[in-house]
Amino acid sequence: MDAKIVDVAAKAGVSPATVSRVLNQASGVTSKTRDKVMKAVDELNYHPNAAAKNLRQQKTMNIGVIAQDINNAYFTEIIKGIENMAYAQKYRVFICDAENQSEKEREYLTMLMDRTMDGVIMIAPQLSDEEICEMADKGYYIAVIGRNIEHPRIPCVYTDNVKFSRQVMEHLLSCGHRDIVFLNGYPEAVDSYERLEGYLKALKDNQIPFHPELVENGDFNETGGYEAMKRLFAKNLHFTAVFAANDEMALGVYQACAERGISIPSQLAVVGVDNNRISKYVTPSLSTVNQPKYTMGAIIVERFIDQMNENQFEDKRVFVVDSELLIRESSNFNMK
Amino acid sequence: MDAKIVDVAAKAGVSPATVSRVLNQASGVTSKTRDKVMKAVDELNYHPNAAAKNLRQQKTMNIGVIAQDINNAYFTEIIKGIENMAYAQKYRVFICDAENQSEKEREYLTMLMDRTMDGVIMIAPQLSDEEICEMADKGYYIAVIGRNIEHPRIPCVYTDNVKFSRQVMEHLLSCGHRDIVFLNGYPEAVDSYERLEGYLKALKDNQIPFHPELVENGDFNETGGYEAMKRLFAKNLHFTAVFAANDEMALGVYQACAERGISIPSQLAVVGVDNNRISKYVTPSLSTVNQPKYTMGAIIVERFIDQMNENQFEDKRVFVVDSELLIRESSNFNMK
DNA sequence: TCCGTAAATGTAATCGATTTCATTAAAATG
DNA sequence: CATTTTAATGAAATCGATTACATTTACGGA
Structure with a gap:
């Protein structure tokens, strides 16, 4: 035709x-x-014909992006950075939504093995370090955003989870909170346990005993946060603040509180993570941790393309970017 | 290797x-x-090797989705529907962010001509009917969401813009509003002028004179809505309600009002369109028009895949889905 | 056991571009 | 103007799968 x-x-x-x-x-x-x-x-x-061209040239000029949830603005803002930088360098960016399913994530990774993509950028992947490293060992081009994977061929950009978690906790503690809930994401996720680590360190630093029952698991989704809160309420524990591992779950907290008639922040302080677009619009506006999402996307693409083209490139593999605690209304209340 | x-x-x-x-x-x-x-x-x-396979088989099992703005939940929720339905049928879905630039939209459409994709689904495309039809005439598989394109080979799913616009207007009028701003998207966009058409018809039906200066153009973005509002304020016109062509722009209205100390809904009623995820979280919660986004995505993929495989399929090409006016706080105030 | 048929397997053409290598044409040199 | 050098062009191989067609093997019936 x-x-x-x-x-x-x-x-x-x-x-x-x-x-x-x-x-x-x-x-x-x-x-x-x-x-x-x-x-x-x-x-x-x-x-x-792209297939013929790709076959002959052994490259596609395609970059795949595997996001966990395209409905979450954390991912889409990062993707904007990726898309713009890559587009400028004549690469096409294809976004894949893994919908929080590691099975789908794995499936989309086969785009590398069948050579549909020259490289794949994984944002906050669920797969284990081992699994990802194994791919890189085989020679496939992989970059990771939101987590550090120790592998010489995998460029990474992320923020220091432990550090900002402690900041969040210091903030809550300084407001007089002592019984603070940590609302975890998937417990296996690196983001989850690093943030938990920051939570624990802050407690220890301040000689506050750790109550395991104040840690509840969600799934980084609004509903997960909502259900986790309901479980906590059901347990009749005492707590005055919630540190949610991301903003999506914090939204679930809001909803659970609304149903119970608990007012934020006077009865319960809430802090999230990601500075999701939504967070400044909710009432009360949500305290959160900002990450330079667009920049993270842009930075990694630039480095990644250099690597794929085996250009001589600055050898820096790991980029740690700064995060910033944004104190808004949801935690702006002094208990003392 | x-x-x-x-x-x-x-x-x-x-x-x-x-x-x-x-x-x-x-x-x-x-x-x-x-x-x-x-x-x-x-x-x-x-x-x-996918390239070799695609070349020989003359197909890729890839479906492309061109979205205007991946940061806008309207698109991502539709995409969820697409992704799930297509995935179940062994198609891979690749999402492309055109970032509201028709140039990028056009560029991503070349995925059809170079056979990178078997078909492309365009969500709320910016390109003209003519341009899109021309592609379909050449034999490429295109489906469209959010707009009806009269072409025998283009399956479409959309809601009736004129109809729900009138509903929105009837609602505002019934609250006693007479001077109602219509905040347009891109004036060239079909969504824009159909919604405008509903606005005009409602005015006419109710024998309310049309004041052209009450129509202002935005770009379907938050900032566009914000700036349009500022222009309106600067003109010192009298109005008590704003009907924004989508929720994103309504957010801009919120911001402009906040800066001016105008309270919603008592001083200004606001209604948006799309039932963007964000809209129920803002304060006051935003009245809007819901569209069955997930379903729209799923419906069109099913039909589209049938067509691409030249299966015998139900010949229905156009799907008009119902929308629903959601009256929330932002317009829940009676002027009378 | 032998033969006919069906099932399994192999050989080679094919998809549509790029690219190496060979050839021809043009330009430069003396 | 002849000859060398260089630039432009063409012929054919190549990328890695699938598949039409040819061939071999297995099976069943007489």
Whole structure:
């Protein structure tokens, strides 16, 4: 149906090789033949078949992005940074939504093995370090955002979870809170346990006993946060603050509180993580930890493309970016 | 680097054709040879090269989705519907963010011409009907969400813009509003002018004179809505309600009002469109029009895949889904 | 056991581009 | 103007799978 390179060649009265040269290098061809060829290309509306091109060139100029949940603005803002930087370098960016299912994540990773993508950027992956490293060992190009994976071939950008968790806790403690809930994400996720680690360290630093029952697991989703809160309420524990491992879960906390008639922040302080777009609009506005999401996406793509092209590149593999605690209304209440 | 089919064949002691048969049809092979082949496949960690496969089979099992703004939950919720339905049918879904730039939209459409995708679903496209129809005429598979394009080969799903606009207006009018601002999106966008049409019709039906200066253009973004409001305020007009063509712009209205100390809904009623996830969280909660986004995505994919496979399929091409006016706090105030 | 048929397997063509290598044409040099 | 050098072009191999067609093997019936 579509015109092929031989059709263009025939129409222009040249060989396929010449057509290819015109379209690719644009050097080593007379301007006269170039014009002939371009005319034929236009008239036939010729577009080189990507499969044929990819097969021959052994590359696709495609970058895949595996996001856990495309409905979560944390991911989409990072993706904006990726998309813009990659687009500027003639790469196409394809976004895949793994929907928090590691099975889907794994499935989308096969895009590397079947060479549909030259490289894949994983944002806050669920798969284990081992599994990801194994891929990189096999020579596939992988970059990771939101977590540090110790592998010489995997560029990473992330923020220091432990550090900002402690900041959050210091803030809550300074408001006079002592019984603070930690609302975890998936317990297996690195983000989860690093944030938990910060929580625990802060307690220890301040000689506050740790009550395991104040740690509850969610799934980084609104509903997960909501249900976790309900479980906590059911246990009849005493607590005056909730530190949620991300903003989505904090939204669930809001909802659970609304149902119970608990007012934020006077009865319960809430802090989230991610500075999700939504967080400044909710009432009360949600205290959270901001990460330079767009920048994180842009930074890693630049480094990643260099690596894929085996250019000589600055050898820096790990980028730790600063986060910032944003104290808003949801935690702005002094218990003392 | 990776194993190729000949490697697998050699290792298993069979021909490449047999390997291919095992991996594809799985019939017409002895169970003994199948085992041999699968063993070799596993040992070599063989994954068929997608480019070679696509080239030979003239199809990719890839569906592209072109969204205008991946940060806008309207798009991402539709995409969830697409992704799940397509995934179940062994298609891979690749999401592209056109960032409200028709140039990018056009660029991503070339995925069809170079056969990177078997088909492309455009959500609320910016390109003209003509341009899109032209592609379909050439035989490319295109589906459209959020707008009706009159072309026998383009399946569409959308809601009736004019109808729900009138509903919104009737609601505002019934609250006693007479001077109602219409905050338009891109004026060229079909969604924009259909919603405007509903606005005008409602005015006419109720014998309310139309004041052109009460219509201001935004760009479907928060900042666009914010700036449009500022322009309106600067003109010193009288109005008591704003009907924004989508929720994102309504957020901009909120911000502009906050800066001016105007309270919603007592001084200004606001209604948006899309029932963006964010809209129920803002304060006051935003009245809006809900569309069954997930369903719209799922419905169109099902129909689209049938069409791409030239299966005998129900010939229905156009799906009009119902929308629902959600009256929340932002417009719940009676002026009378 | 032998033969006819069906099932399994192999050989080679094919998809549509790029690219190496060979050839021809043009430009430069003396 | 002849010859060398360089640039432009073409012919054919190549990428790695699938698949049409040819061939071999297995099976069943007489």
